[in-house]
Amino acid sequence: MKKRLLDYVSLLLLGVVVLFFLYQKGYIFADFETLHVKEAYTLLHQHPQEVLLLDVRSEDEYDHDGRIEGARLVPLGVLEKNLKMLPKEKKILVYCRSGSRSISASRLLQQHGFQVYNINGGINAWRAEGLPVL
8 A cells, every 4th residue: 555655756756857847947837939949040030120138148258158149138137127127019939048047037938928939949959050159
């Protein structure tokens, strides 16, 4: 009986871990779109007046690790305090280093009524595709 209960508890914990992982990666309960870096690049260059590129990394990363041209820096830790400086009429493309912080930022922005697109894989994926970085 104890072994069977332990099996159920283990299975339940595994399910919780899997759901948490899927949530953190933006695969479930995400009300925003995720774009491949090439899609984001195309959108930025075909409709520059309709799009704001938002970098949610730290200031140090922005200054020393490169950035995508035209990006506005608002680190994730201060994003909620600075929502008023972001235009609601534009599509907001969000990126970070690898994609985790940008998912959190995308969730926050979506909850506040912004039209949000998360750039999958962040600046690392951008670089891997050979796209330009300053």
